[in-house]
Amino acid sequence: MSYDYSKYLRKGKIPHIWCPGCGYGIIMKSMIRAIDSIGWEKDDVVMTSGIGCASRLPGYVDFNTLHTTHGRSLAFATGVKVANPKLNVIAMGGDGDMTAIGGNHFIHACRRNINITCFVFNNFIYGMTGGQYSPTTPKGSRATTAPFGNSDNQFDIAQLAIGAGATFVARTTTYHAVPMEKLMKQAFEHKGFSIVEIIAGCPTGYGRKNKLASPAGMIEWQKEHSVAIAQWEKMSEEEKAGKFPIGVLHDVEKPEYVEAYDANVGLS
Amino acid sequence: MAKQVKFLQGNEAVCEGALYAGCRFYAGYPITPSTEVAEILAARLPKLGGRFIQMEDELAAMAATLGGSIAGKKSLTATSGPGMSLKMENLGYGYLTEIPCVIVNVMRGGPSTGLPTGPGQSDVMQARWGTHGDHPCIALTPSTVQEQLNETVRAFNLAEKYRMPVILLTDEIIGHMREAVEMPEPGDLTVIDRKRPTCDPKDYLPYKPEADGVAPMADFGSGYRYHITGLNHLPDGFPSNDGKLAQADEIRQQKKVDDHYDEIVVVDEMMCDDAEILIFAFGSTARSAKEAVQMARAEGIKVGLFRPLTIWPFPDKHLLKYKGKVKRVIVPEMNLGQTALEVERVLKGSPEVEGIFQIDSEPINPITILNKIKGGK
Numbered sequence: 001m002s003y004d005y006s007k008y009l010r011k012g013k014i015p016h017i018w019c020p021g022c023g024y025g026i027i028m029k030s031m032i033r034a035i036d037s038i039g040w041e042k043d044d045v046v047m048t049s050g051i052g053c054a055s056r057l058p059g060y061v062d063f064n065t066l067h068t069t070h071g072r073s074l075a076f077a078t079g080v081k082v083a084n085p086k087l088n089v090i091a092m093g094g095d096g097d098m099t100a101i102g103g104n105h106f107i108h109a110c111r112r113n114i115n116i117t118c119f120v121f122n123n124f125i126y127g128m129t130g131g132q133y134s135p136t137t138p139k140g141s142r143a144t145t146a147p148f149g150n151s152d153n154q155f156d157i158a159q160l161a162i163g164a165g166a167t168f169v170a171r172t173t174t175y176h177a178v179p180m181e182k183l184m185k186q187a188f189e190h191k192g193f194s195i196v197e198i199i200a201g202c203p204t205g206y207g208r209k210n211k212l213a214s215p216a217g218m219i220e221w222q223k224e225h226s227v228a229i230a231q232w233e234k235m236s237e238e239e240k241a242g243k244f245p246i247g248v249l250h251d252v253e254k255p256e257y258v259e260a261y262d263a264n265v266g267l268s
Numbered sequence: 269m270a271k272q273v274k275f276l277q278g279n280e281a282v283c284e285g286a287l288y289a290g291c292r293f294y295a296g297y298p299i300t301p302s303t304e305v306a307e308i309l310a311a312r313l314p315k316l317g318g319r320f321i322q323m324e325d326e327l328a329a330m331a332a333t334l335g336g337s338i339a340g341k342k343s344l345t346a347t348s349g350p351g352m353s354l355k356m357e358n359l360g361y362g363y364l365t366e367i368p369c370v371i372v373n374v375m376r377g378g379p380s381t382g383l384p385t386g387p388g389q390s391d392v393m394q395a396r397w398g399t400h401g402d403h404p405c406i407a408l409t410p411s412t413v414q415e416q417l418n419e420t421v422r423a424f425n426l427a428e429k430y431r432m433p434v435i436l437l438t439d440e441i442i443g444h445m446r447e448a449v450e451m452p453e454p455g456d457l458t459v460i461d462r463k464r465p466t467c468d469p470k471d472y473l474p475y476k477p478e479a480d481g482v483a484p485m486a487d488f489g490s491g492y493r494y495h496i497t498g499l500n501h502l503p504d505g506f507p508s509n510d511g512k513l514a515q516a517d518e519i520r521q522q523k524k525v526d527d528h529y530d531e532i533v534v535v536d537e538m539m540c541d542d543a544e545i546l547i548f549a550f551g552s553t554a555r556s557a558k559e560a561v562q563m564a565r566a567e568g569i570k571v572g573l574f575r576p577l578t579i580w581p582f583p584d585k586h587l588l589k590y591k592g593k594v595k596r597v598i599v600p601e602m603n604l605g606q607t608a609l610e611v612e613r614v615l616k617g618s619p620e621v622e623g624i625f626q627i628d629s630e631p632i633n634p635i636t637i638l639n640k641i642k643g644g645k
């Protein structure tokens with residue numbers, strides 16, 4: 001029997017704005033199933049986002065939803081969480097939103113280890129503005145602002161998060177819809193700053209310029225280029241070339257920000 | 269019983285006012301000359317069950333302040349010119365989404381880093397027009413340390429009542445000076461809390477105004493699930509591309525302030541009744557102006573002080589009483605004539621506005637104002 005999403009959707013707000021073939025619907029559905037499986041009350045869930053295609057997601061789901069300014073999803077989320085730590089706060093955004101204009105907030109949320117779950121929708125491009133290169137656009141790829149191919153080096157979002165102090169870091173792809181749901185649930189269960197980077201296809205903004213226009217082809221690409229972390233760790237550098245690991249990449253315990261603050265200042 | 273009197277620094281008095289008003293969340297970033305506000309609240313808030321956070325930058329500080337308010341806490345942030353420039357992005361978000369909070373701007377000079385440790389009044393127009401787009405604005409300009417406390421309470425009240433960010437536009441001189449302050453007891457000053465919805469959550473429309481133009485605001489997590497967006501939105505909070513509705517909603521927001529001028533605008537008019545010369549001065553400059561007026565009066569010159577405690581909305585109605593009535597109007601300010609432009613707009617040449625504009629990081633001396641009064645045009 002297929003899963004009934006209707007409890008969590010704002011049905012009057014559908015259809016969504018995402019292009020045909022966009023991977024973000026897969027992420028939304030996995031996220032709904034993950035929230036359902038952890039059993040959070042809708043009233044207790046706050047969802048924040050920045051600006052961009054990914055950031056339109058909160059408008060479609062029936063929680064306390066906060067569509068903020070470009071890059072500031074985590075900064076607003078931090079204010080909400082510190083002011084009321086009982087709320088379950090999920091912050092989301094795209095690769096440009098979270099790691100370019102919001103990069104400073106991203107690394108500092110990781111550093112604080114505040115109990116927020118962050119989803120970064122990484123489609124390698126600025127989709128909403130029509131396909132400009134982002135901090136994750138592969139070197140050499142075409143974008144409207146990289147007509148000769150992208151000269152920039154890329155961020156590895158998961159490694160950036162680990163380096164900045166996030167205590168739970170996972171990566172998945174829109175090919176892996178079911179594992180994605182499980183990783184999201186693990187992220188929710190983790191106490192501290194958790195992040196799931198989700199590789200998604202943007203056939204319109206990225207695919208067309210890079211001979212990957214077919215949505216199915218982009219999902220095939222995700223399947224072929226991703227490697228489960230257990231296998232990844234056994235691979236040689238040559239075997240790793242052009243591929244990326246998926247699964248739980250980092251999972252450690254550290255004091256959570258608000259709990260540590262409260263203990264430190266004598267708030268019970 | 270006599271009131272308790274404390275010898276407070278201006279920035280300290282802001283903190284006392286904030287806590288009196290019920291502020292329980294502060295998000296900020298260090299910047300001279302406002303930093304004492306953060307330092308004091310970092311120590312004081314936890315004792316009252318509140319929390320303090322030092323954010324990674326001013327954009328984040330403004331964002332987190334709004335986030336704290338959305339979660340139901342009266343929220344404060346404090347900064348100065350360069351920080352205010354950075355806050356403008358999310359301040360605009362606060363206006364469009366109608367999130368109450370208070371922003372303290374302890375003014376210094378500028379642009380850019382300028383003269384960081386000296387006073388200025390350079391941000392009058394920035395307070396009104398610094399973020400992009402049209403929006404209502406309330407900014408208060410205290411002149412004494414007592415007013416730093418009382419006007420901070422009033423700033424919170426206005427923010428909560430009209431569901432919008434309110435700016436306390438003070439300056440380095442008042443922020444750092446020390447004066448005796450009569451401490452209000454609970455109940456001495458009015459404290460207003462925002463309207464919260466009482467309807468069935470399924471009927472809640474977060475932007476459907478009541479008769480006063482203001483819609484009740486639910487705390488996130490209180491059972492009223494709704495959507496907040498910086499896109500123009502309908503009464504249900506969801507975005508709309510309908511330009512006509514967007515225009516109507518922004519005019520409705522502006523009217524929240526315009527229609528309540530009498531409740532929002534406070535002006536101290538000293539010796540203005542028979543005045544032939546009017547001095548228009550606010551903030552620390554009004555202190556010098558007051559002394560200049562007293563010295564001139566001692567010499568028999570009919571001069572009065574018009575001192576707005578509310579600079580935005582601009583005190584048009586109060587000032588219009590003097591149009592065509594006084595012979596001269598003098599506007600001393602620590603900028604190159606920002607407020608003078610507004611005074612000219614209201615008086616329309618009756619009479620012409622004379623300025624004393626100074627941006628050398630020094631206060632405008634009473635004697636400078638007195639010389640202008642006595643020197644004629």
